[in-house]
Amino acid sequence: MENIETKLREEAQRLLLEKKADVIIGYEKGTLPLTATPCFITRPEEAEKLIWNNLCTQNLAKFVHDLITAHKNSQKRVKPEDRKKKVIGVVARGCTTRSIIIHLQERQYDRGEVYIIGVPCDGYVESKKLRTAAGGADIIEGDMEGGQIKVKTAEGEKTVALKEVLSDSCRTCRYNNPIISDVMVGSPAPAMNPEAEYDQVKEFEAKSIEERWAYFTKEMAKCIRCNACRQACPSCYCPTCFAEQSMPQWVGIGEDATDTQVFQFMRLYHMVGRCVDCGSCVAVCPMGVDLRNFLKKIDKDCWEMFGNRAGSSMEDMPPLGKFSENDKEDFIYNP
Amino acid sequence: MVARRKFATLKSFLNYIGVEGDRTIFTWVSASEGDRWAQVIKGATEKIKALGPASKMVKTVA
Ligand code: SF4
Ligand code: SF4
Numbered sequence: 001m002e003n004i005e006t007k008l009r010e011e012a013q014r015l016l017l018e019k020k021a022d023v024i025i026g027y028e029k030g031t032l033p034l035t036a037t038p039c040f041i042t043r044p045e046e047a048e049k050l051i052w053n054n055l056c057t058q059n060l061a062k063f064v065h066d067l068i069t070a071h072k073n074s075q076k077r078v079k080p081e082d083r084k085k086k087v088i089g090v091v092a093r094g095c096t097t098r099s100i101i102i103h104l105q106e107r108q109y110d111r112g113e114v115y116i117i118g119v120p121c122d123g124y125v126e127s128k129k130l131r132t133a134a135g136g137a138d139i140i141e142g143d144m145e146g147g148q149i150k151v152k153t154a155e156g157e158k159t160v161a162l163k164e165v166l167s168d169s170c171r172t173c174r175y176n177n178p179i180i181s182d183v184m185v186g187s188p189a190p191a192m193n194p195e196a197e198y199d200q201v202k203e204f205e206a207k208s209i210e211e212r213w214a215y216f217t218k219e220m221a222k223c224i225r226c227n228a229c230r231q232a233c234p235s236c237y238c239p240t241c242f243a244e245q246s247m248p249q250w251v252g253i254g255e256d257a258t259d260t261q262v263f264q265f266m267r268l269y270h271m272v273g274r275c276v277d278c279g280s281c282v283a284v285c286p287m288g289v290d291l292r293n294f295l296k297k298i299d300k301d302c303w304e305m306f307g308n309r310a311g312s313s314m315e316d317m318p319p320l321g322k323f324s325e326n327d328k329e330d331f332i333y334n335p
Numbered sequence: 336m337v338a339r340r341k342f343a344t345l346k347s348f349l350n351y352i353g354v355e356g357d358r359t360i361f362t363w364v365s366a367s368e369g370d371r372w373a374q375v376i377k378g379a380t381e382k383i384k385a386l387g388p389a390s391k392m393v394k395t396v397a
Binding site: 204205209210211212213214215216217252256258259261262265268269272294297298301302305306319320321323327328331332333334335 | 337339340341342343344345346347348350351352353354355359360361362363371374375377378379391392393394395
């Protein structure tokens, strides 16, 4: 990864010097051991901060949307002839580029407003898994090398295999290399194991309806409605979320179990053709709610019914925005 | 057009989380099809009656 990091920094520096990008969104070392955190770089000399390793978790497309929206809003009161264009540079792995494609398909911004620095990805560490593997206590120190992670907690030291603590999304990822990019650093990463991507969903489908309902309610009962999943998701960008609308109020904001189920159901369902399985929502959830089991079903349906995988091609249209003669009709009621 | 794909996925997803898929009834009726309209409503009511009152994702207001 060292090599990629050097190239990444050079590239970021060049972009800022040549004014090809006004800001670069990437990852820097986190404040806690074995973490990385998103960072925003505007001066060439700051490029040294950038890192790229298996600890880089969050899908940065979220911030691309945020920054562009904020910039556009700030330009609203400026005379049209004085408006400035801003280009956002972003360090993007496969899933990040898929999210950007979704934004472009949904006409959130133009291709020219984002400069994509593509990086190959071989998966990221799910911090909750790492913590469990390390024994459950706070990690005080850590080091990652050659597929092994050394962790130190108050209870002692332990070595964990990187493979063991990779996010579920990464293990079965189909698009771990960028789909679109303006420049690529590093050579493509080897394929993960996409054949197994729906195994968990298939297993769940085979359960009885009452078992499925029991699992859904059990998982949703853990949710504290902190909205971190929504905030982390690049596809959740509505200026006012349905969960906060008051006229009409679609869903209550209290601790009622049904409200939580409805909130979750609606957010999950809004991901048809829009969830790229980046796992950011799962990674930020403080309660460990199993969101992926449900998101993957939506992805599977979308693939099986419409032959679409979210954000996998620039040429495609959002699946809910079109239809085909071959669409199944068995769900239509005919007395 | 959009509704078509939306309802196909909605029905499937509801069923997946454990809410009877049969509760989601979707069809098209034209304004000129009075007879069919009556049939659809009758059929849908019967289906729902047979399933009984919904118990899932129902909020009880104190
Ligand atoms: S729903 Fe979760 S996994 Fe899907 S795109 Fe949003 S953050 Fe990523
Ligand atoms: S991040 Fe987890 S706890 Fe917070 S709202 Fe989402 S599912 Fe609920």
